[in-house]
Amino acid sequence: xxxxxxxxxxxxxxxxxxxxxxxxxxxxxxxxxxxxxxxxxxxxxxxxxxxxxxxxxxxxxxxxxxxxxxxxxxxxxxxxxxxxxxxxxxxxxxxxxxxxxxxxxxxxxxxxxxxxxxxxxxxxxxxxxxxxxxxxxxxxxxxxxxxxxxxxxxxxxxxxxxxxxxxxxxxxxxxxxxxxxxxxxxxxxxxxxxxxxxxxxxxxxxxxxxxxxxxxxxxxxxxxxxxxxxxxxxxxxxxxxxxxxx
Amino acid sequence: xxxxxxxxxxxxxxxxxxxxxxxxxxxxxxxxxxxxxxxxxxxxxxxxxxxxxxxxxxxxxxxxxxxxxxxxxxxxxxxxxxxxxxxxxxxxxxxxxxxxxxxxxxxxxxxxxxxxxxxxxxxxxxxxxxxxxxxxxxxxxxxxxxxxxxxxxxxxxxxxxxxxxxxxxxxxxxxxxxxxxxxxxxxxxxxxxxxxxxxxxxxxxxxxxxxxxxxxxxxxxxxxxxxxxxxxxxxxxxxxxxxxxxxxxxxxxxxxxxxxxxxxxxxxxxxxxxxxxxxxxxxxxxxxxxxxxxxxxxxxxxxxxxxxxxxxxxxxxxxxxxxxxxxxxxxxxxxxxxxxxxxxxxxxxxxxxxxxxxxxxxxxxxxxxxxxxxxxxxxxxxxxxxxxxxxxxxxxxxxxxxxxxxxxxxxxxxxxxxxxxxxxxxxxxxx
Numbered sequence: 001x002x003x004x005x006x007x008x009x010x011x012x013x014x015x016x017x018x019x020x021x022x023x024x025x026x027x028x029x030x031x032x033x034x035x036x037x038x039x040x041x042x043x044x045x046x047x048x049x050x051x052x053x054x055x056x057x058x059x060x061x062x063x064x065x066x067x068x069x070x071x072x073x074x075x076x077x078x079x080x081x082x083x084x085x086x087x088x089x090x091x092x093x094x095x096x097x098x099x100x101x102x103x104x105x106x107x108x109x110x111x112x113x114x115x116x117x118x119x120x121x122x123x124x125x126x127x128x129x130x131x132x133x134x135x136x137x138x139x140x141x142x143x144x145x146x147x148x149x150x151x152x153x154x155x156x157x158x159x160x161x162x163x164x165x166x167x168x169x170x171x172x173x174x175x176x177x178x179x180x181x182x183x184x185x186x187x188x189x190x191x192x193x194x195x196x197x198x199x200x201x202x203x204x205x206x207x208x209x210x211x212x213x214x215x216x217x218x219x220x221x222x223x224x225x226x227x228x229x230x231x232x233x234x235x236x237x238x239x240x241x242x243x244x245x246x
Numbered sequence: 247x248x249x250x251x252x253x254x255x256x257x258x259x260x261x262x263x264x265x266x267x268x269x270x271x272x273x274x275x276x277x278x279x280x281x282x283x284x285x286x287x288x289x290x291x292x293x294x295x296x297x298x299x300x301x302x303x304x305x306x307x308x309x310x311x312x313x314x315x316x317x318x319x320x321x322x323x324x325x326x327x328x329x330x331x332x333x334x335x336x337x338x339x340x341x342x343x344x345x346x347x348x349x350x351x352x353x354x355x356x357x358x359x360x361x362x363x364x365x366x367x368x369x370x371x372x373x374x375x376x377x378x379x380x381x382x383x384x385x386x387x388x389x390x391x392x393x394x395x396x397x398x399x400x401x402x403x404x405x406x407x408x409x410x411x412x413x414x415x416x417x418x419x420x421x422x423x424x425x426x427x428x429x430x431x432x433x434x435x436x437x438x439x440x441x442x443x444x445x446x447x448x449x450x451x452x453x454x455x456x457x458x459x460x461x462x463x464x465x466x467x468x469x470x471x472x473x474x475x476x477x478x479x480x481x482x483x484x485x486x487x488x489x490x491x492x493x494x495x496x497x498x499x500x501x502x503x504x505x506x507x508x509x510x511x512x513x514x515x516x517x518x519x520x521x522x523x524x525x526x527x528x529x530x531x532x533x534x535x536x537x538x539x540x541x542x543x544x545x546x547x548x549x550x551x552x553x554x555x556x557x558x559x560x561x562x563x564x565x566x567x568x569x570x571x572x573x574x575x576x577x578x579x580x581x582x583x584x585x586x587x588x589x590x591x592x593x594x595x596x597x598x599x600x601x602x603x604x605x606x607x608x609x610x611x612x613x614x615x616x617x618x619x620x621x622x623x624x625x626x627x628x629x630x631x632x633x634x635x636x637x638x639x640x641x642x643x644x645x646x647x648x649x650x651x652x653x654x655x656x657x658x659x660x661x662x663x664x665x666x667x668x669x670x671x672x673x674x675x676x677x
Contacts, residue, residue, distance in 0.1 A: 142359015
């Protein structure tokens with residue numbers, strides 16, 4: 001029953017996508033739905049999901065993306081900052097000499113060469129063929145080696161019981177979790193919650209999500225036009241998350 | 247002239263023995279209780295956090311695992327390097343190695359977020375992970391040292407114990423390389439990501455393992471009233487001095503190499519001169535208490551020959567070793583990750599801030615229970631199987647021993663005591 005519903009929903013979404021493409025001029029439409037993954041078909045390496053963040057459009061006082069992620073994925077805390085999870089956070093970066101500062105969101109960078117996947121003893125930390133890095137909650141033993149290995153502090157350990165979980169974002173005490181690129185949305189042909197909120201709620205459009213392998217995607221066009229960089233690019237991890245303006 | 251040493255089980259029926267085992271059991275139970283408390287509530291009840299993801303349990307676990315491979319030193323010296331004086335001690339050395347590894351792994355497993363999924367860790371592997379290799383290295387160590395032990399203690403198989411000892415020696419080097427590489431392979435963190443971690447951990451293992459071995463040896467001979475000559479203690483004491491010096495040397499190279507690269511000045515300044523608890527633990531704990539003082543004791547002509555001083559030096563090496571592992575594991579995490587080198591970072595997730603950490607009681611209880619588990623295993627094993635030589639007096643160990651009348655009398659008396667201690671000898675240790 002659910003499968004039928006999902007399939008119907010996907011058809012509708014595809015239809016809506018087609019309609020919106022017709023209705024809006026390219027370039028104006030920043031939150032264009034991606035193509036949904038067909039039910040039963042595995043993710044393919046023909047697609048490489050990426051996210052481009054324009055720090056010039058990102059404001060230090062705005063955390064709409066963080067709130068949207070928390071609401072979407074249900075990683076509410078217990079008012080214990082040291083142990084509460086953070087899948088995405090706003091980081092302020094300040095030049096020590098000049099005092100010039102910028103603010104940007106940092107989440108799992110979805111590396112092509114993810115250190116967390118390398119070090120995971122059981123393979124719970126894994127990368128999908130389309131570049132999305134995930135934790136398989138069924139085989140994560142909670143050793144936290146991935147947290148030691150991640151250069152971006154992108155992962156959180158679930159330190160206490162979880163309640164009100166979202167069906168699309170399962171969590172578990174004693175396991176590790178991080179940004180999933182809203183894989184449930186992406187597989188449905190939708191944008192990650194943070195990207196959608198940045199454009200629709202905050203009206204900033206600082207985040208562009210899409211398929212880096214598709215030369216016609218907004219992100220591929222933006223990346224070919226502007227110089228982008230990655231956090232700790234020296235590590236050679238080929239992250240899917242890129243930044244402009246630092 | 248040395249005689250063939252005779253291994254003999256201990257009586258283990260005194261009130262002292264049961265009190266000792268009782269205390270160890272109590273600590274093990276307390277550790278199990280702590281693990282249950284942590285797993286039941288979640289790790290927020292500990293001092294660990296999303297900043298310090300490995301805490302005090304890991305300090306004890308890594309210390310015990312490193313010491314385990316080092317405890318096998320004495321057996322290796324007998325089997326691999328043909329030091330006949332150590333042959334009688336080889337079974338105890340192998341037993342202690344197994345017990346320490348069991349203690350360390352128990353702590354490591356009980357601290358997992360999902361220890362109930364241990365079976366997953368044993369059946370689902372990612373072979374690019376050094377952790378996955380370590381699972382093989384650790385289980386392999388149990389098997390190989392177990393077989394080695396059997397070959398040494400089974401009279402008919404003794405001739406095979408030499409090649410087994412060599413294999414166990416190579417395996418233990420691989421094991422400690424694997425343990426050091428847990429940190430050496432971490433490219434993300436400033437304090438790690440260094441090839442020297444593997445050899446550093448190997449010399450640490452030599453030192454910590456031998457220190458524990460010396461204390462266990464002295465305690466077991468003292469409490470069972472068996473003769474333990476100065477010859478073996480002095481030799482092992484001198485060796486401990488060499489190992490403690492080697493740890494200091496590798497530590498110096500580790501920090502000098504980092505200090506040469508300006509990118510590491512931040513973390514080096516934090517550990518060596520930051521004024522934090524890690525700075526104190528490094529200089530006072532590791533360098534002075536765990537390095538310089540034991541070296542002075544073990545090489546000073548007055549103290550080097552005294553078993554009390556050798557015992558004290560061993561205890562100091564252990565304290566310094568724990569401090570060293572604490573600084574490596576927790577100090578290394580306390581220094582913030584550098585997402586934007588050269589820039590200042592701040593966030594609600596403690597970016598750019600030195601992480602705070604204080605060991606919680608459950609963590610300490612779990613960690614100490616690993617030590618207690620190792621010691622209870624040894625205490626019970628030496629009662630069940632003949633691991634301990636009946637005597638380790640100089641006459642039976644020292645190849646150049648010349649009996650003096652007074653000492654010969656003492657030796658006779660002690661042999662009489664020992665004869666009443668246990669059953670008839672069952673085994674003689676092999677090469």
